[in-house]
Amino acid sequence: QVQLQQWGAGLLKPSETLSLTCAVYGGSFSGYYWTWIRQPPGKGLEWIGEINHSGSTNYNPSLKSRVNISIDTSKNQFSLKLSSVTAADTAVYYCARGSVPGTPFWVAWGQGTLVTVSS
């Protein structure tokens, strides 16, 4: 049974860079697309982007200029960096495992990390 455990800074100031990491336990790391999704408080879900074990990435066009998703196959971890954050980036950020690139088919999820951007 695959498990995803995520961590990262929960409080940022405007213009800083958000950094989160997600570790994958108990399952294969290859053959999947590792995804970041966020949810502003009281609002809906937004896909941020994904990466496969080879390092191939796909990003949400609306966030592409500020997003970088990377992968460390030696540690079974993948990471999210979002630069120049503003209050609009305040959200719960989730990591998830996708089976098909770009398809919203996510069976395994991390626990979520609330990131608050405030001066």
Next chain:
Amino acid sequence: QSVLTQPPSASGTPGQRVTISCSGSSSNIESNYVYWYQQLPGTAPKLLIYRNNQRPSGVPDRFSGSKSGTSASLAISGLRSEDEADYYCAAWDDSLSGPVFGGGTKLTVL
């Protein structure tokens, strides 16, 4: 403003059947699979329906999905108190080149 449109709320009494709609367009629902997620308060979303009408193992057959044209629906029969949650539809969007979501429907079991 979400790309897919869902009613903000729905309700029903125990044992009833409720449906939640999800409206999209030719670039998402009409040409791609629809997925449904259930989100209980304070938890990560859980996949409920994939590829329009398929249930992952462990999801009760009280939950069913359907799609027609640019719309999709999630039906919950034999409503139970534990079904009280937020429900989201999702699909790939060819124009945006990424997955898109509905705004979510809060289901209340009266």
